[in-house]
Amino acid sequence: MIDTATIWIVIAALGIGSYFFRFVFIGLIGDRALPAWVLRHLRYTAVAVLPGLVAPLVVWPPATEGQTDAPRLAAALVTIAVGLWTRNVLLTIAAGAITLYAGLYLAG
């Protein structure tokens, strides 16, 4: 269980930090342009952080105490493939979920 103080500190820090990121340019800097190299790095933050967060959860799922699990691995791979192929988020989630449940059912 996560303790209450930690939860509120995290919520407050994320709330303030996220608002700052959103406000900083439209609010404070106005219409002056940013250096190209800064924008170039900012462009990749989401695709750089989220895969790194997900990869260990796919390979060593906490739900199986870190044992690599065929249904979960298969679901992740199908989700990647369908996502790249269809570029449709909802369809991709559906494909991943179906693979996961089929896999868990087959694995008993």
Added chain:
Amino acid sequence: MPTETTKSTFGQGVRDASPFILVVAPFGLLFGVVATEAGLNLLETMTFSILVIAGAAQLTALQLMTDNAPTIIVIISALAVNLRMAMYSASLAPYIGPAPLWQRACAAYFLVDQSYGLAALKYEARPDWTVRQRMAYFFGTIAPVCPFWYLATLAGALIGSSVPDWLALDFAMPITFIALIAPALRTRAHVAAALISIIVALILAFLPYNLGLLVAGIAGMITGAEVERRTAERSAA
């Protein structure tokens, strides 16, 4: 039609953003359920969604808190996921920068993936729009998105722990994230950033405090930016 009213650009925003209800609602539901399962009460879950309105960062923080990562690591990692908001802010600034401060302060709160994506495309396509028309369009895109985010979180929090185990909800978050990232891998630079992030995160998974994720994120960003720079150089040469 250069004679569009601000009312009609607001309506356009609402129409353009409506399909996103289908994305935002399940995502909010997922956050509500996962947060409740992790032990957050209704007030904590709702405050989280209302103050932060960024599902990916919220789920990142939740995952790391469940892993007992140190608070500072939780905050840095989740804020890193939201760094893209600064890019959104920089990209819209030339278009809505001249608007009154209170409007920009409100727009900043509502600057999410969907409103940014739609507004950036529209502003580029319609350079004839006034600042007021742009602002109206922006707030139009919010109307179908943010209320559903709050409501879906609430619904998820109320369903909460009554979700049965066989639904394997532990894996809903990884699947949702992969489904969000994969379609965003539009260029070689995006693919390279994601691949390096995965490799570094797996190699450094033994590090304490989820430090591996921080290194993976930084390595991914640098890789993406560098591949983009080289690709641009090559096409210019």
